[in-house]
Amino acid sequence: AQKITQTQPGMFVQEKEAVTLDCTYDTSDQSYGLFWYKQPSSGEMIFLIYQGSYDEQNATEGRYSLNFQKARKSANLVISASQLGDSAMYFCAMRPYNFNKFYFGSGTKLNVKP
Amino acid sequence: EAQVTQNPRYLITVTGKKLTVTCSQNMNHEYMSWYRQDPGLGLRQIYYSMNVEVTDKGDVPEGYKVSRKEKRNFPLILESPSPNQTSLYFCASSTAGSLDYGYTFGSGTRLTVV
Numbered sequence: 001a002q003k004i005t006q007t008q009p010g011m012f013v014q015e016k017e018a019v020t021l022d023c024t025y026d027t028s029d030q031s032y033g034l035f036w037y038k039q040p041s042s043g044e045m046i047f048l049i050y051q052g053s054y055d056e057q058n059a060t061e062g063r064y065s066l067n068f069q070k071a072r073k074s075a076n077l078v079i080s081a082s083q084l085g086d087s088a089m090y091f092c093a094m095r096p097y098n099f100n101k102f103y104f105g106s107g108t109k110l111n112v113k114p
Numbered sequence: 115e116a117q118v119t120q121n122p123r124y125l126i127t128v129t130g131k132k133l134t135v136t137c138s139q140n141m142n143h144e145y146m147s148w149y150r151q152d153p154g155l156g157l158r159q160i161y162y163s164m165n166v167e168v169t170d171k172g173d174v175p176e177g178y179k180v181s182r183k184e185k186r187n188f189p190l191i192l193e194s195p196s197p198n199q200t201s202l203y204f205c206a207s208s209t210a211g212s213l214d215y216g217y218t219f220g221s222g223t224r225l226t227v228v
Contacts, residue, residue, distance in 0.1 A: 004156075043202065045204060047216050047217070054159075080127070093217075101172070
């Protein structure tokens, strides 16, 4: 069965510091995609970053990077130099090869302190 | 602009009064899906559609109906809403042709059933 686990319901980080949001997944598929989405208080879902299961290098998008450890089945999101606008809920998601479903974790609420 | 348009944004209704939440995408995506988001549970899939006239149940389909008569539209129907369907609903679409393509989400519909 496919499952995404985010073990940190809430986190605090000081402005300008880096923070890591944890995500582990469980799948028997060999091909899959991993995604992170940001949900600010306004409610919309914003795509942040993607990592393919066969990608050898960790994905990066600006201040976001994905620390992908395939053997451990983890796909942690690293936000560098946190900003107040990073305060939001963050969801990890996985899309298996058969395309018919995305699996989401329960989310991590990040609060950035000034 | 490529987008998923979801209406209404907010809806308060009474138990048993049929309602429809509309979803339309302009990206010619094959795959569309409905999710509900509840605190601590993340996003749970209600129904999805791989293409026109092809729909299937997700994890929590009870009390919901969908249809896919046109590629761009995927309405969510609550025939007899109940208070336990109070939630934040998202429509999302994606192309089925590439593993690395994530979801484009609608803005969400916050539904309250009293």
